[in-house]
Every structure is written in C-alpha cells, then in structure tokens.
Amino acid sequence: MYGIVDCDNCYVSCERVFRPDLKDKPVVVLSNNDGCVVARSNEAKKMGIKAGTPYFQLAQQFPNDKIAVFSSNYELYGELTGRVMEIIKLEAPAYFRYSIDECFVYFNSQFIIHNSRLGEADYSELKLWGENLHKRIKKSVGMPVSIGLGPTKTLAKLASHFAKKYPGYRHCCMIDTEEKRVKALKLYPIEDVWGIGRRYAAKLQALGVQNAYDFAQHHGDWVKATFNNIVIYRTWQELNGTDAVPNEEMAKKKSICTSRSFPGMISDLDTLKTHVSNYAARCAEKLRAQNTVASIIGVFVNTNFFREDLPQYWNFQEKRLIVPTSSTIDIVKAANEVLEKVFIQGYQYKKAGVIVMGIGPKSPVQMDLFDYNAEQFEKMKRLDKVIDHINKVNGSETVVLGSQQYTQKDGKGKVAIEREQSGACSNSAEHKQARPKVKAEVFANAIKHDFRSKNPTTRWSDIILLK
DNA sequence: TCTGGGGTCCTAGGACCC
DNA sequence: TCTGGGGTCCTAGGACCC
Numbered sequence: 001m002y003g004i005v006d007c008d009n010c011y012v013s014c015e016r017v018f019r020p021d022l023k024d025k026p027v028v029v030l031s032n033n034d035g036c037v038v039a040r041s042n043e044a045k046k047m048g049i050k051a052g053t054p055y056f057q058l059a060q061q062f063p064n065d066k067i068a069v070f071s072s073n074y075e076l077y078g079e080l081t082g083r084v085m086e087i088i089k090l091e092a093p094a095y096f097r098y099s100i101d102e103c104f105v106y107f108n109s110q111f112i113i114h115n116s117r118l119g120e121a122d123y124s125e126l127k128l129w130g131e132n133l134h135k136r137i138k139k140s141v142g143m144p145v146s147i148g149l150g151p152t153k154t155l156a157k158l159a160s161h162f163a164k165k166y167p168g169y170r171h172c173c174m175i176d177t178e179e180k181r182v183k184a185l186k187l188y189p190i191e192d193v194w195g196i197g198r199r200y201a202a203k204l205q206a207l208g209v210q211n212a213y214d215f216a217q218h219h220g221d222w223v224k225a226t227f228n229n230i231v232i233y234r235t236w237q238e239l240n241g242t243d244a245v246p247n248e249e250m251a252k253k254k255s256i257c258t259s260r261s262f263p264g265m266i267s268d269l270d271t272l273k274t275h276v277s278n279y280a281a282r283c284a285e286k287l288r289a290q291n292t293v294a295s296i297i298g299v300f301v302n303t304n305f306f307r308e309d310l311p312q313y314w315n316f317q318e319k320r321l322i323v324p325t326s327s328t329i330d331i332v333k334a335a336n337e338v339l340e341k342v343f344i345q346g347y348q349y350k351k352a353g354v355i356v357m358g359i360g361p362k363s364p365v366q367m368d369l370f371d372y373n374a375e376q377f378e379k380m381k382r383l384d385k386v387i388d389h390i391n392k393v394n395g396s397e398t399v400v401l402g403s404q405q406y407t408q409k410d411g412k413g414k415v416a417i418e419r420e421q422s423g424a425c426s427n428s429a430e431h432k433q434a435r436p437k438v439k440a441e442v443f444a445n446a447i448k449h450d451f452r453s454k455n456p457t458t459r460w461s462d463i464i465l466l467k
Numbered sequence: 468t469c470t471g472g473g474g475t476c477c478t479a480g481g482a483c484c485c
Numbered sequence: 486t487c488t489g490g491g492g493t494c495c496t497a498g499g500a501c502c503c
Contacts, residue, residue, distance in 0.1 A: 010503095031471035038471065056469040072471090099474090099503045197501050231477070231501075248475090257473055264468090306470060353472090475502075484492080 001112065001126065001149060001176075002156040003105035005088055005133065007081060008144040008164060010101035011039035014080045015070050017142040027068045030055055033263045034071055083141045091133055096248055104153060106247070123149075123176040130172030149174035150181075153245050154238035157194040158184055158212070185213035185239060195235035195245075200227070216240050252290050252359070258282040259353020265304060266349045272301070273336055279354040280335035284328040287356060288388055293324035295358035297334040301342050304350035315342040316355075324360060327380045328387065331356065 007013060011029040016022050026043035030036065037053045044067060049058065058069075081100050088095050094106040109121060115129060116122030130147035137145050148160025155175050162184065163173035175181050191201035193212050207226070209215045216239040223236045237244040258279040266272055276299060287294055298318035303310060319334045335354050 033471080034469085036470055052470080054470045059469095074472095102503075195501070199500065229477075229500085253474075255474075259472065261471070304470095351471095473503090475500100477500085478498090480496090482493100482495080484494105485490105 001107045001123070001151060002153050003092070003107065003130065004098075004148045004153070004156045004160050005084075005103045005105060005137075006146050006148070006160050006164075007084060007101035008146055009039055009041055010081065010143075011070075011072060011077055012041045012044075013143050014073075014077045015068075016041075017080060019068075022068050025068060026066070027070070028058070029070045029072050031072060032260055035261065038072065080141060080143060084137055084143050084145065087137050087140065088133070091129075091136070098248075104156075104247075123174065126176075127172055127174045130174070131170045134171040145171065147172040149176070151175070151241050152238040152243050154194050154235055155181065155184075155241070158188055161188075161192065181241060182213065185216055186211055188212040190215055193235065193239070195231065200232060203227075212239055252292060253286075254359055255355060255357045256283050256286045256294070256359070257353055257355040258286070259300070259351065259355075261351045262349070267345075267347065269340070269343050269345070272343060272349060272352060273339060276335050276339045276352055276354060277332045279352065280332040281328050283354050283356045284326055284331040284384070285388060285391070287326035287331075287359070288384060291362045292359045293326045293362050294331070294356035295321050295324040295360070296356065297321065297331055297338060298355040298357065299335050299338040299342055299352070300355070301339070301349050301352045303347050307348075310348060311346075313344060313347045315344075317342050318355075318357070320358070324358065326362065327384055329380060 012027045015027060015029060022041075024043065025041070026047055026049075027041040028037045028044050028049060029039040031038045034055050036055060037049060037051060037058060040049055040051065047062070047067070049062075049067075055069075058067075077100060085095075085097055085103060088103050088105065092105040093108060093111045096104045096106075098104050107126065112121050112123070112126060113119065116125045126149055130149060133147060134145055137143055146160050146163040148156040148158065148163055149172065150156040150159050159173040159175045163169045163171055166173075175184055188211055190196055190204050190209050190211055191198070193215070196204070196215075203226075204215060209218070215236065218236070220233070220236065223233050227233070234244040260275070260279070262275070266275070280297070283294075296318050298316060300314070300316035302314040303312050305312065317338050319338050321330070321334060325331060331354075339352075
C-alpha cells in the first residue's frame with residue numbers, strides 16, 4: 001500500500017500559521033515579484049480566483065479588504081514543510097519527499113500487520129493511522145494535511161483528493177477494495193488524474209473518455225496504440241491497481257536551475273551580470289547542500305514575450321568545465337562568461353536563469369592534471385563551507401560575492417514591503433528576526449562594503465587567498 | 468505598467484565507433 | 486542496379502508534475 005501526505009493549500013496554510021485570524025477567510029499567495037496567484041485558500045477558490053491569475057487583474061476584480069494577499073516567503077514555507085516531513089519520518093516505515101508539500105509513504109505488509117489488532121493484514125488500522133497523522137501534524141506544526149491511501153501511487157493521489165473534498169473522511173481517504181476503486185474512478189474527471197496533463201486530457205476527451213473509469217476500462221493495447229507512450233500506459237496500469245510508477249529513491253537532483261523574472265526590464269549587461277551572478281551562487285549552494293558538483297554551467301536570457309510591440313530574443317548557452325565544481329566562485333565566473341555570449345545589446349530583458357547540469361557526487365572529483373592547485377582548492381572549499389553556514393544561520397544572501405550585489409531585500413515583493421511600511425504584521429520579518437544574529441553578518445557586510453568601488457570578483461578571490 | 472519558478476522522464480534521430 | 490550490422494552517446498523536443 002502507498003500513502004500520499006499532501007499539505008492543504010500549502011503556502012496559504014503556512015501564512016495562516018502566523019495569522020490565525022485569517023482562518024475561513026479568502027487568502028492568496030503571489031509568485032515572485034507579485035506576478036500572479038500561486039496559492040489560494042478554499043474560500044478564494046470558491047470566489048472563482050484561478051491559479052495563475054495575474055495580480056493586477058485580481059486587484060481590479062476584488063478590493064483589498066475582501067481578500068488577504070501575501071507576497072511569497074519561500075524560506076518560511078521551506079521551514080514549515082520541513083517540520084511536517086520530520087513528523088512523517090517518525091511515523092512512517094519509509095517515505096519519499098515528492099515536492100515541497102507532498103510526501104509519498106510506503107507500507108509493507110509487516111508494518112500493516114504489526115499495527116493491526118488482529119495480527120493479520122487489517123487496512124482499517126491504516127485508515128486510523130492516517131487520521132492520527134493528520135491530527136499530529138496539525139497540532140505540532142499547525143499545518144492541515146490530507147492523506148490518500150491506495151494500492152498504487154496514482155490511486156493514493158486520487159484518494160487524497162477525496163480526503164480534501166469530503167470532511168467525512170476526517171482528512172484520510174483509503175481505496176482498499178475493488179468497489180471503492182470503481183466508485184472513485186467514476187467520480188474522477190480524466191483531466192485531474194495524476195500524469196494526465198492538458199494535452200492528453202484533450203485527446204482522451206475527444207475519444208470519448210470523460211473520467212478515470214472510462215480510461216481504465218479501455219484495453220491496454222488500445223492505450224499503447226493510441227499514445228505510443230510508456231508514461232501514460234503506466235498511469236493506465238496504476239488506475240487498474242497494478243503498481244507501475246517506479247519508486248523514486250534518488251533524492252539528488254540531476255539538474256539545478258535558478259531563474260527569475262525581473263520586476264522591470266533590463267537592457268545593460270552589467271545589471272544582468274549582477275542577477276546572473278546571484279542565480280549562479282544559489283545554484284552552487286544547492287549543489288553543496290546535496291553534496292554534488294556540476295560540470296556544465298548554462299545561462300539563458302529572454303525578453304518579455306507578452307510585449308508583442310517589442311523585439312523578441314531568447315538564447316541559452318552553456319560552458320563545460322574540465323573539473324566539476326560546486327564552488328560559488330567557479331560557477332559565478334563561468335556563468336558570467338556564458339552570459340557574455342548570449343547577451344545581445346539592444347534588447348530589453350525580462351528574465352534570466354542559470355542551469356547547472358552534469359551533476360555527480362562530490363568526491364572523488366576528477367582533477368584537471370594541468371591546472372590544479374591543491375592548496376587553493378582546499379581554501380575555496382573551506383570558504384564555501386563558511387559562506388553556507390553564515391547564510392544558513394542568518395538567512396540566505398547574508399554573504400554574497402561582490403558581483404552579486406543585489407540582496408533579497410531589493411527583490412522583496414511589493415505587497416510585503418507595503419505591509420511592512422504600513423506597520424501591519426509581517427510574518428516574513430518576524431520569521432527572520434527569530435533567527436540568531438551572529439558576528440559573521442558584520443564581517444559579511446564589511447566585505448560587501450569593501451567591494452562596492454572595486455572590481456568585485458578579483459578582490460574577493462584576493463581576500464580568500466590572503467586568509 | 469503588471470503574466471512564477473523549478474524540476475522529471477521519454478523518444479526520435481544524428482554522430483560516431485568498430 | 487545492388488552499399489552491413491550493432492552499439493553508444495548526445496541533443497532537441499514534447500509531455501508531465503508541483
């Protein structure tokens with residue numbers, strides 16, 4: 001049996017942990033730069049607010065006192081969902097974190113028998129396990145979760161939707177009999193099935209498939225012939241109760257991307273370099289956090305595709321490194337080199353990003369035979385470690401390279417800034433203040449200050465080598 | 468004026484090798 | 486006239502997920 005534990009309206013629920021007064025009120029959370037809606041409370045959904053609605057449209061449609069709007073605060077969401085995962089870890093025999101707000105749980109028959117009163121496989125005890133898990137997480141983190149249980153991951157996902165929809169399930173729905181499976185499939189629209197996206201749903205509907213049951217009833221050969229696609233065939237198998245989606249044990253990412261849209265548009269290379277340096281530094285941190293190194297550093301830039309009146313440009317290029325690295329300095333340097341190649345003067349850029357690929361384990365690292373300075377290598381490694389520690393304790397971007405001089409504050413959403421200025425409670429500020437401040441911040445600021453007037457990258461490495 | 472960010476997997480076809 | 490067969494690696498594109 002599989003379980004899926006899914007945080008209800010995750011980002012909204014995180015905000016509500018610090019704002020209990022917003023319970024039962026319409027709440028939405030916006031994307032970066034307050035671009036569009038990424039999370040909605042049930043009340044907001046009922047008002048007809050769709051995911052992805054641009055904020056300016058929302059503001060026109062609903063006055064501010066009708067709906068609570070938050071800029072996103074990913075640090076907070078990461079922290080709270082991390083606590084949810086810690087509890088799952090304690091309660092479940094095996095688990096896999098599937099996304100920021102979802103976690104698969106695997107049960108073997110031993111676990112089920114061990115937890116049953118009768119000393120034999122008894123699924124009703126599993127249902128109780130789910131209900132208790134919900135209570136426990138709600139009580140200690142304040143996060144409401146829904147739990148779906150089923151013989152395959154796809155059926156567990158399906159069950160979790162029913163757990164959310166009908167309070168009678170007490171936040172945990174289980175598909176454990178053929179009768180329940182058929183009933184659930186018949187009630188389930190095909191476009192909501194896990195693994196069936198917009199494209200496939202449209203094709204299936206054109207072929208007369210309205211719900212999951214219609215799809216499952218088709219013959220496997222028909223599915224193969226119609227789609228010639230192993231992924232959708234697995235989904236079909238799973239709906240019919242056959243475990244087919246491989247378990248994802250590997251938690252390490254195969255590529256890492258950091259990208260942002262800019263609040264305005266950027267046309268000069270230097271400003272672009274500042275942003276790209278930041279994204280590159282973030283990628284390096286992510287690499288180090290999972291103990292890996294990368295050998296390919298890619299950079300993309302694009303103009304604003306919504307501005308049909310302006311000339312459009314998009315490009316992506318990459319650089320291959322001889323020695324894979326997770327060093328901030330190396331990756332920032334490579335990213336800036338690639339940026340020079342993709343950048344063309346005369347366009348107004350709206351977005352840029354850094355993607356690192358060719359990811360492998362940190363050691364043993366293949367050394368460049370001709371260009372290897374062991375002493376410097378060790379120094380860089382120690383430096384990155386210190387930076388990660390400082391940034392972890394003080395919030396990210398306390399210490400930055402000279403070339404990445406913008407800070408999180410500059411990029412903070414308009415809504416968050418307005419809220420702070422008006423003196424309204426801002427949980428993002430509170431959250432950060434709750435962290436211990438260390439002297440390192442002073443050190444970091446001093447370094448940042450020192451760089452302002454000089455060539456940042458060169459100066460930074462000078463300092464490392466002196467220390 | 469305003470339109471997110473970060474991933475995965477699969478497949479077909481070409482380059483290249485012996 | 487007629488032009489092997491088998492393998493690997495890489496890339497681009499298309500689909501999906503949250």
